[in-house]
Amino acid sequence: MSGVYFHIPFCKQLCHYCAFHKSISLQATNEMLNCFKKELKLRKDYLNQKSVSTIYFGGGTPSVYQPEQIELLIDEVAKYWNIESDAEITMEANPDDLNQSYLEKLSKSSVNRLSVGIQSFHDEDLILMNRRHTGKEAFNAIRRAQDLGFDNISVDQIYGVPGLSMEKWKENLDLVYDLNIQHISSYHLMYDPNTVFSKKLEKGQLTELDEEESFEQFKYLIDSARENGFIHYEISNFSKEGFISRHNSSYWQQKQYLGIGPSAHSYNLQEREWNIAHNYKYMKAIDEKEDFSEKENLSFHDRFNDFVLTSLRTYWGMNLDQVKELFGEQLHQHCVKKAEKYIQSNHIRKENNSLILCDDGVFVSNDIMSDFFWIEEE
Incomplete structure (x- = not known):
């Protein structure tokens, strides 16, 4: 798709x-x-x-x-x-x-x-x-x-x-x-x-x-x-x-897409790309076959944090089996541990091994999602 x-x-x-x-x-x-x-x-x-x-x-x-x-x-x-x-x-x-x-x-x-x-x-x-x-x-x-x-x-x-x-x-x-x-x-x-x-x-x-x-x-x-x-x-x-x-x-389901036009974003599962956010500069670059976009190669942990951000905001939730398959046991355990307090406080429910936001969780979703992010130590 x-x-x-x-x-x-x-x-x-x-x-x-x-x-x-x-x-x-x-x-x-x-x-x-x-x-x-x-x-x-x-x-x-x-x-x-x-x-x-x-x-x-x-x-x-x-x-x-x-x-x-x-x-x-x-x-x-x-x-x-x-x-x-x-x-x-x-x-x-x-x-x-x-x-x-x-x-x-x-x-x-x-x-x-x-x-x-x-x-x-x-x-x-x-x-x-x-x-x-x-x-x-x-x-x-x-x-x-x-x-x-x-x-x-x-x-x-x-x-x-x-x-x-x-x-x-x-x-x-x-x-x-x-x-x-x-x-x-x-x-x-x-x-x-x-x-x-x-x-x-x-x-x-x-x-x-x-x-x-x-x-x-x-x-x-x-x-x-x-x-x-x-x-x-x-x-x-x-x-x-x-x-x-x-x-x-x-x-939200980690599918690839192509963005066309000034400021449009694209994603191919490995990198994100965004076009120049300026109409004249975009058209000039296209016509003269010059670079018209910037790219960001996503690290392993960038992709995990994207997965958290996009999956937790939906009613499908974040599937823990998928976390293990895509990101390994360490990040799987990280999610299991992070979820415990939110399940107890009725902000998250666990259903078919997926973590899904309850209504109370939706109201503070930004805080919950950022808490699940993996922050690499400098």
């Missing part, structure tokens, strides 16, 4: 919380499209498998491209790998791009999964975040997509937003459940460096939501999602049965 990720580094408007690489200048979209094709050809031997089971268009805002342009990139992937007949092909989109005409064309493409960046249905929150759409536009976009046959739809929701009361949060989630979608990705608002929100926070122009309120919003999300038939399969991700994101799961 291998995946291909395209980072589409363009947005029509800058969201105040976003730290991903992007540009609000759309002048180079066609040139960038050509560079994507060139990079695919240059890296056709990166994946040591002949087939691809997932393709994901993320960003940025992939819906700045027309469906026929997205289809051209899918066709380009097919030149170098066999795209499996049941491949999951996801495209992220802004609600206001998903008008009737756009969706009609998209429904005729190979894209079979939509990830729609709603974030909130409350217009005051959307204005605060500098989103382009309204709550009504978001709701209608999902309905239009469903009417045109899209039956694998994910929506994004952000909690911990300044001024977001529990009442408003419940209203957001109630609307999500009413839409009868298949997948939810929900993240706590982060104040990443160099974002508009982080600068406003530093200047005292924003007040961070109380930690206890954020905790209660996350707890309500977990409880209400389960009540509405969702599986909490990863810390920030919930799906109906049969609709777990196969592409994102490949990241």
